[in-house]
Amino acid sequence: MKIVFYGAGNMASAIFIGMIENHVVKPEQIYLTSRSQQEKIMFFKENLGVNVSYDDTELLDGADYVILASKPQSFPDVAKRIRPHLEKKTKIVSVMAGTQIKTIRRELRTENPIARIMPNTNAMVQHSVNGITYSRNFPDKDQLVELMESFGTTVVIEEDVMHNITAATGSGSAFLYFIYEKYAESLVELGFDEEEALFLTRNLVIGAGKMVEDSELPFSQLRKNITSKNGTTEAGLNALDGESIKKILTATLNAAANRSEELSKDDE
Ligand SMILES: NC(=O)C1=CN([C@@H]2O[C@H](COP(=O)(O)OP(=O)(O)OC[C@H]3O[C@@H](n4cnc5c(N)ncnc54)[C@H](O)[C@@H]3O)[C@@H](O)[C@H]2O)C=CC1
Numbered sequence: 436m437k438i439v440f441y442g443a444g445n446m447a448s449a450i451f452i453g454m455i456e457n458h459v460v461k462p463e464q465i466y467l468t469s470r471s472q473q474e475k476i477m478f479f480k481e482n483l484g485v486n487v488s489y490d491d492t493e494l495l496d497g498a499d500y501v502i503l504a505s506k507p508q509s510f511p512d513v514a515k516r517i518r519p520h521l522e523k524k525t526k527i528v529s530v531m532a533g534t535q536i537k538t539i540r541r542e543l544r545t546e547n548p549i550a551r552i553m554p555n556t557n558a559m560v561q562h563s564v565n566g567i568t569y570s571r572n573f574p575d576k577d578q579l580v581e582l583m584e585s586f587g588t589t590v591v592i593e594e595d596v597m598h599n600i601t602a603a604t605g606s607g608s609a610f611l612y613f614i615y616e617k618y619a620e621s622l623v624e625l626g627f628d629e630e631e632a633l634f635l636t637r638n639l640v641i642g643a644g645k646m647v648e649d650s651e652l653p654f655s656q657l658r659k660n661i662t663s664k665n666g667t668t669e670a671g672l673n674a675l676d677g678e679s680i681k682k683i684l685t686a687t688l689n690a691a692a693n694r695s696e697e698l699s700k701d702d703e
């Protein structure tokens with residue numbers, strides 16, 4: 436199998452590192468190209484053994500999958516590179532937020548099968564959540580799902596649900612990291628120095644994540660297990676206004692989903 440990545444940035448690298456570490460593909464089956472970050476992709480070549488090329492004829496010759504992993508705004512340039520060399524057998528898989536299948540089809544001027552996936556950078560540790568939607572003519576969906584499950588969990592969705600998945604899990608880790616950042620800053624307010632605050636927050640998050648992984652209990656029960664009647668947790672939770680937090684998070688997710696919708700209209 437030959438998998439060609441147009442773009443080798445944060446998202447693409449999380450995917451191919453996830454795939455390689457999980458042994459579903461061999462490094463020599465992966466081809467990378469980029470516009471910038473030449474140094475970074477040479478690092479991947481030297482350290483992972485993947486192929487690097489800037490020659491589109493060589494890249495696309497016999498490719499089974501082309502992964503579109505540039506920013507949506509760079510897609511017209513990427514399409515210009517791919518268009519003249521695209522073979523009929525090549526399946527196109529886009530990770531770009533907001534760029535619709537019909538836009539990809541139009542820019543590449545192709546009837547080839549197209550899938551859109553919405554992973555997240557947790558692919559690097561095989562814990563991405565991957566939304567996936569296909570064009571009607573996409574063959575052998577199981578093979579793509581198998582590839583994607585090497586770096587996470589897959590949910591098959593209709594294309595119009597992509598906006599919400601992009602907000603919920605594509606961007607979602609960034610929202611959680613932001614909360615952890617603020618938690619560490621609050622620990623500094625409490626009296627810890629910065630290094631201690633980061634150490635404590637980091638280990639707290641790792642532990643909580645492992646509890647979520649290992650326990651079947653809902654979040655609410657995990658919380659209740661920590662909360663003694665009239666104790667410290669209850670005092671803290673009383674100060675934490677759940678409804679306000681929910682409102683803030685709902686506004687955050689709506690803003691992200693709306694931006695995905697805007698991006699999809701930019702190119703109409
Ligand atoms: N970073 C994330 O957590 C997620 C990103 N995405 C999507 O993944 C895509 C990439 O995002 P990042 O990796 O964060 O961006 P990035 O800026 O880290 O990487 C973009 C890559 O595209 C390459 N590129 C730009 N123009 C090119 C061209 N003409 N030919 C070949 N390569 C070209 C750049 O050289 C770079 O390697 C975006 O469309 C984004 O919507 C989707 C899910 C999560």
Ligand SMILES: O=C(O)[C@@H]1CCC=N1
Binds near residue numbers: 532601605606
């Ligand atoms: O911020 C973005 O647009 C991309 C899509 C999901 C995560 N990062």
